[in-house]
Amino acid sequence: MSSMWSKVLIGKDVENLKPVPEKVSPKKSNSTTKDSTSKSTKPKSTKSSKSKKETKEKKIEEVVESEEDDNIEIDDKKVSSQDGTKDKVMDDINKKDIEEIEDDIVDIEDEEEEEDIIVKKSSSKLKRKAIIEDEDDEEENRKREVKGKPIVGKSPESKTNVSPQKDDKESKKIRVECSTKDEVVTFKTNTKKKIEEDHDEDYNDNLLEEIEDEDEDYEDEEDLSDSEKKTNTTATTTTTTTTTNNKTKFVKKVAVSKKKGTVKTIQADLKVLAQYDPIKDAGFTKGQTIPYLVLAKVLEKIEETSSRLLIVEYLTNLFRSIILLSPNELITAIYLCINKTGPSYGGKELGIGESILIKAVSESTGRTMEFVKQELKEVGDLGIIAQNSRSTQPQMFQPPPLTCQTVISTFRQIADLTGNASQKKKRDLIMKLLISCKDCEALYVIRSLQGKLRIGLAERSVLLAVAKAVLVTPPNQSVCLDARRLKSLYKAPEEFEEKLLETTKKVTRAYSQLPNYDLLVPQLLKENGLESLLENCSLKVGIPVKPMLAQPTTGISQVLDRFENMEFTCEFKYDGERAQIHMTEDGKISVYTRNLEDYTQKYPDILQNVPKFITPGVKSFILDCEAVAFDPQTQKIMSFQVLSTRARKSVQLDQIKVPVCVFAFDLLFLNGKSLVDETLQKRREVMKENFQEASGIFSYAKFNNCTDIAEIQIFLEEAITGNCEGLMVKTLTEKSMYEPSRRSYNWLKIKKDYLQGMTDSLDLVPIGAWYGKGKRTGVYGAYLLACYDEDSDEFQTVCKIGTGFSDELLTSFTEALTPHIIPNARSIFRVNDQLKPDLWFNPIQVWEVKAADLSVSPIHTGGSGIVDPVKGIALRFPRFVRVRPDKNPEDATSSEQVVEMYKNQKINNTNTATAKDEDY
Structure with missing residues (x-):
């Protein structure tokens, strides 16, 4: 019986309630049912309502639980009373009565029907009505009430008719009859099953988002627009009220947060x-x-x-x-x-070429290379081919089983191999692994060697x-x-x-x-x-951290909305390369990129200049800055395109043609102490005390603690005039700690592009191309670009681009990408069937692209399932800007960012105070 009645429980707020079945007298149950059934067909008289009430009180008794779930045990033969009296054993209830009660459960209207439809009564055998007691009994009923929760049973204020429902409905409507002023209020709520389904998919993501939520609650929820509220809520929240003497009383509220999971x-x-x-x-x-x-x-x-x-x-x-x-x-x-074979900053990557892997699979399985290549064209996954080949290959002697230690040590050996004979040694090590593979081991060995597991992890x-x-x-x-x-x-x-x-x-x-x-x-x-x-596990010099990143904005007014009643500062956003400079106590200096790559060999001039801009008391530090191409004659900064012409490895001081100036904007570590938990204002003060500007070598990022739109506009124009990309706006005191590896709303960026249409450029990955025609014959004329979805480990398409390329660029891209052609689209490419490029590439480059705006597209897949259940987001009128050699394909614009940019475009200059920071 208790399991039957549990079907009427609604939402998370009442999950711990256990409504108890009505007590039915074994001797009178049938007659009672007949009487009630016959009476239900007749009109109810006002005069006889009192006598009917007394009659029903004798036939139907409402029992309400008064203790927690752990203290009350309900079974088919026991009912707990509210006032703590002993359980009454319902030994006389026969099986027939129970079946009759269950058969009379009312079917509820589907979720699609209007919210105010009241569920019709299909039987009067069973009525769960909360009967209002006389004023003299009010005190007794108050004892029955469960504090802070809707009451199942008698109530001093309302009588409730809740029809039990079958659990095959995903959404249910329940009638609540409130006696006060004869008001009838209906409300709709999701069932527990639906709530759990909604919650299951996002449980872990919401948990990660919640980690920093308390740092992001700047403004009340009421400030959100209607569209934002719909986006940020995964369960329906409905409030039911009754009005007494112009006062509103909340009878029930079912609110399921997107963050909190149901019990x-x-x-x-x-x-x-x-x-x-x-x-x-x-x-x-x-x-x-x-x-x-x-x-x-x-x-x-x-x-x-x-x-x-x-x-x-x-x-x-x-x-x-x-x-x-x-x-x-x-x-x-x-x-x-x-x-990975070790820390990201170690620089050891596998990414073995396909030709070596094909040969290793061929030799280890006894199949010809032509056969493997042909099968690869059909299957598109060399790992699957290796797995299928191993499962059919007979073996004379059983090799020892692979262990995790064997696999990782072999991977590390392969990553360390260099030189002329390294290719054969790599192939031999790979063959040794494949020969020992069983079951699905070969699949993941090959994929690991290719550099991507492609399992959505x-x-x-x-x-x-x-x-x-x-x-x-x-x-x-x-x-x-x-x-x-x-x-x-x-x-x-x-x-x-x-x-x-x-x-x-x-x-x-x-x-x-x-x-x-x-x-x-x-x-x-x-x-x-x-x-x-x-x-x-705090910061250590010599171990780089992924830098803190900024969120794009739609304009200056959005910055003011975001940082209302908070101190903030504006800095020039320089058009260079993010650099993290480390100096250990023994004087060793290293330079790392935003991807934790060691670029020390690329910047020998920085190493030479460090002693010139540190004070004598500095023993060790980690400095966050921008390395910018600088013309010492004109004393002006140059564009990133000029900086990208520098060689990346083994640069000699006497060969440098493009000097750089370091523009520092943050100090993370100094003399053995981490500063990331200090305010930006404090970190800036410490930096100024220990580092000194040197013309053309080292300078602080230019900043201005602006307070209104006019000041920010003037400062932005000054930044653009000085060949900068725009402004960085950061919290100065409150909520201004440094958060490594996070794209935070405590840092915002205003780029000059926001005046020209879309708020920011995107960093996208070319995964396919079409052959050029006419003047572009002989080169690839257009490319298919994709953003990256970290959760699914997929590249999702957002545009086909053919604008912004010079003839020289088209030629160079054709030469650079041809060696990376693959026979079919990889499983990590999420591409609509209507898009069929002439050829596909392994994702190796990142391109910066601008566009007029973003739109929902039935063809492209970027962020699909978020804005629209099926459609994705696409760029309109995309235009190539530049290559981003400082970024890996996995650092491309994420699908979440694409969706966020689309929403910001639709809700221009509106409040985004509740948006979540992103972990990178």
Whole structure:
């Protein structure tokens, strides 16, 4: 019976309520039903309402629970009373009565019907009415009330008729009859099933977004436009009111936040974790080296699902087993999952050429290269070909199984090989791996060597899984404690969500400041290592961090709206290359790009000039700045195109033709102390105290603490006149800490382009091309460009471009991209069937592109499913600007940014205070 009545529970706010079935007298149930049925067909008389009320009171008794779920146990034969009296055993209820009650449950109208339709009564056998008590009984009814929640049963203010519903409806409407002034109010709410479906897909993303939410709540929700409110809400919120003496009383409010998961969803998450035994289900034993097949099977499961919740679940369980059985290999497993051989700044990448891989597959499987090439044209995935070939290849002697340690060490050997004989050595190492492969191992070995797993696994999902695994299965514990911990967390799901939020925040913050798993993971695996994680994983000189980035704006007024009642500052936005300069205490100087690439060899002049602009007391530092091409004769800065002509490696001082000037705008570290938690105003003061300007060598970014539109406009025009891109606007005191690897709304950029149409340019990746015609015969005449979606690891198309190219550029691009032609579109290309370029490329370049505006497109796939369920976003009238050699394809404009730009275009100069920062 209790399970039957649980169907009427509505939304998250009443999930912990357990409505109790009505008590039915075994002897009178049939007669009562007949009487009520016959009476329901007759008109109700006002005079007889009182007598009918008394009659129904005798036949139907409303029981309301008064204690928490853990204290009241309801079964088919017990009913709990509100005032704490003992449970009455309903031994006499026969099976026939129960079936009759269940058969009379009313079907509810579908969600598509109008909101004010009242559900018709299909039977009067069963009526859950809250009967208003006389004023003398008001005190007694107050005791029955569940504080702060809608009452199921008697109420001193209203009588409620709630028809039980069948659970095959996704959306339900429930009639609530409020007795006060005979007002009838209807409201609509999503069922728990619908809420959980909405929540499941975005549970992990929302968790990551929530990490910094408290830093982003600048303005009240009321300031949002209607369109923004619809965008930022994933569940319907409906309020039901009754009016008494011109006062409004809220009877019920169902509000499901996009961020917070339902209790049931969190518990379901914990159930999945509890069902997995990290020892018995591990696939390896304590002390055993982890078989690569164990990890490959997890990757296979990840590739088969698009649910981010499941992806994190699979990884979390794998990491839990590793923590318990082989904690020293957790670092190895993480690197294999993110397809890296070490820290990003180490510069060691695989990306083996296709010809070497084809030959290795051919020789290891006994198939000819022609056969493999032909099959590659048909299948389009060399990894699948390797997997299928290995599964049919007979073997005389069984090679030893692959382990994760063997695979990662071989990958590192391949990445280290250089020189003339390196190609043959690489091929031999690859063949050795392939010969030992079983099942799906060959698929992921080949894809890893190609440089992309292409399974939709983002690094932030790996970080979330690590945080979750450490929380659920703390290091240095027994599996028994692990089970008990899950049980305790299940009983307090909201507490678990808070703990997971806190843990994830710590892990992501620690990794953003110290992007090195070799240093981060050992700290996590220490006993109570999580508590001291941020203290022990702060900035270190010599380990670059991804820089803090700015959000684009639609104009000056948007800046003022965003930073209302806050101190902010404007800086020139220089047209150069982002540079992060490190100096250790022993005097070693390094220069890193925004992608953590080591560009020390590219800028020997910076190394030579550092001693000229630091004061004697400076022993170590990390400086965030812009390296800009500078003409020493005219004392003017030059464009990025001029800077890009410098060689990238082994630059000699006497060969430099394009000198650079360093424009510093932030100081992250000084003399052994991290400054990222200090305000920008404080960091700027410390920088000025320890660094001195030197003409043509080092200068502070020009700034002005503007306060109104006129001042900002004048300063913007001054920046443009000085060959700058525009302005950076930053919070100066409040909420002005430095946030590595985040695109934050605490930093905004105003580019001169906002006066010419679209607010910002985009950085896009060419993935296809069409042969030129007419004057462009012999070169590629147009290109298919794509943005990058980090969550799905896809390149999504946004435009076909053929404007902005000189003849020289078309020739150079044809020469540069021809070696990277591939026979078919890769699985990571999300392309509409109507788009069929003449040829496809591996994603290797990033181009800056401008456009007139953005529009919803049935052809392109950029950000599809966000603005429109099927259509994507496309650029109108795109025009090539320049190549971005400082960016990798994965650093291209994201699909989320494309959607954000489209929305900003539609809601020009409106408030964006609730938008979320992005992790990069």
